[in-house]
Amino acid sequence: MTTSSRYDHYKSLTLKHHDHGILEVIMGASQSANKKLSTADHNLHRELSTIWTDIDKDPDTRVAIIRGEGKGFSAGGDLSLVEDMANDFNVRTRVWREARDLVYNVINCSKPVVSAMHGPAVGAGLVAGLLADVSIAAKNARIIDGHTRLGVAAGDHAAIVWPLLCGMAKAKYYLLLCEAVSGEEAERIGLVSLAVDEADLVPKAFEVAQRLAQGSQTAIRWTKYALNNWLRLAGPTFDASLALEFMGFSGPDVHEGIASLRDRRTPNFDPSCPL
Template sequence: MTDTYDGYERLKFDWPAERVLRVTMENPGRMNAADSVMHGELVKVWRDIDEDPRVNAVIIRGAGDAFSGGGDLELVKEMTQDFNTLNRVWKEARDLVYNVINCSKPVVSAMEGPAVGAGLVAGLLADVSIASRTARIIDGHTRLGVAAGDHAAIVWPLLCGLAKSKYYLMTCEPVSGEEAERIGLVSLVTEPEDLHDKALEVATKLAKGAPGAVRFTKYALNNWLRMAGPTFDTSLALEFMGFNGPDVQEGLASLKEKRKPNFDPESPL
């Protein structure tokens, strides 16, 4: 008998507690960067979780010492050269945001190291976001040469206000886990060695709660995000328009120069 999650390649699954599913993003040697396979799987997994009666709560984390190192540069390059790829990734980016928001099961994220790109979408849209003090949260859109679209335009202003959002989204300055908690970007901050235990503690508490009450509370609160739908759609369109412009070519060249072999941990996208 096949399991719901058997077909996944970049996402790994385990059950650390009763009715708690843990999803681990894994792209070895790439700091869990979201390549074409992972990007698609991050879209699909939330539908599978939503329909899985065994799951009451979810943890999303990265393998090793990184949450997600950003977008795969080969995929970005392909997007600038092939319309079908660009169109597919645009649809996936839209669905990823809405699928996390609409997943009825509560999601807990455990972020350490670099937290960038598609992984960060799930990290910040999680119902309870937990970061280690040494996490480096970066929205790398403008560094790449495109507008800060997808989740950023809807969730950052709600979490930490417009002034902080403009600063971090336009400058791509990294936000430490400690600073992220201070400005309200994440729910909790922990010491690095305590991160995964804390995530499991919170997820277990949610899994043991009244399922209907927890899920409908999530649904009601996420209406704030759904109300921002027009802003989200516009920001996503502006982002993907940029892949046909000159800025992204300069951004790609700069990032390729900065990234060292085996993915320099100081150089996430």
């Protein structure tokens, strides 16, 4: 089904309206023919930060589903974007604002959000994936917060939601070590709502979305608003983590992190620390 004109300016996200007021938000649809993972370049990062305010104001949308096309849910930040952030103060401040808005806009979107994560789930896409009101992962999905591997603090969504979902001990283990979490393990520790076989992922997401769309909209939206006060209480923690992440983009470790990713090798960070 076609979408309203309010979404015409979106180029990196593919948006499809379905029956019962379900809006499907697809990352990487334009890359799927080449079996590529969706990477958050300058434009996709910006669109992921603004789409939630448009969904919030869209009278035709009751529920949003966010998913990835191709080999995975999301591959994290495009290395060109990361390099620009490390080298350009203006880019860094713009992306910081987008990263802040992405988190708060998902939290404050009045419409419920369902995520369907398969394959690798990293970076800006993972922010929306784990902040979704109902997060569904394929059992073989690989959820990775890649910040410390890059040489910057785990900002984005991590500090605001991981300890609340899976507890501080598990959050520290996975965030400090940059360890991958399978979808099956993510469900076991409470990081996601459900884990299903990959073939059942999108149908399950639509099943959940349809149930939400056919329920009492005031009851569902007000319940979401009340529950998300737990996340709003963690706002100062998130703001600090994001500031520390972006301070890291001005330091030396991120350059080694970028180089190691380009060279497909283990990073060799300087063991000295100014703290």
